[in-house]
Amino acid sequence: MERQSYKRKIYLEDKPRSEAVKELLEAFDLPIHTELIPTSNSLGRVTAEPIFAEVSVPHYHASAMDGIAVKAEQTYTAHEQRPVRLTLGEQFVYVDTGNAIPAQFDAVIMIEHVDIIDEMTIEIIEPATPWQHIRPIGEDITQEEMLFPQGHTLRPADLGVLLAAKTLEVPVTKTGCNHHSDWE
Incomplete structure (x- = not known):
């Protein structure tokens, strides 16, 4: 009986971690659609970029x-x-x-x-x-201090902080955008 040699199929390849992370991030590099809305309407919305204080709190002694x-x-x-x-x-x-x-x-x-x-x-x-x-001026918040990072979901207390710092509009991610069409 003649013996046939078996060649194994290898499905996995070693790839450097940095290259794998880069490929993964590129695959999910979806455009962020943003809109500028009044702070009073931003409860539950996600910040599209870091938010900075417009004024110090308090802005007087x-x-x-x-x-x-x-x-x-x-x-x-x-x-x-x-x-x-x-x-x-x-x-x-x-x-x-x-x-x-x-x-x-x-x-x-x-x-x-x-x-x-x-x-x-x-x-x-x-x-x-x-x-x-x-x-003193700025005891709670200093003008231009970062209040919230990009990707932060705004809570009721956050809206109070934004309004106290005279940040009357915030850039947030648009809701209802169909990102799935970008995957196809």
């Missing part, structure tokens, strides 16, 4: 407490034994949490630490320090 804005230097001598009296308009203004701090002032004293003498005069017994209870 803001009070972190309800109280009075003062010049810290004018309060340094305040003590229980020697209270300091300040005059409305000249030496202090009332501020609520989130209010802008007028340029001439550099500290906030909590309203709980203020004794109101009359409509124009208050008294304090503790000194303030510069930038006390003030949120």
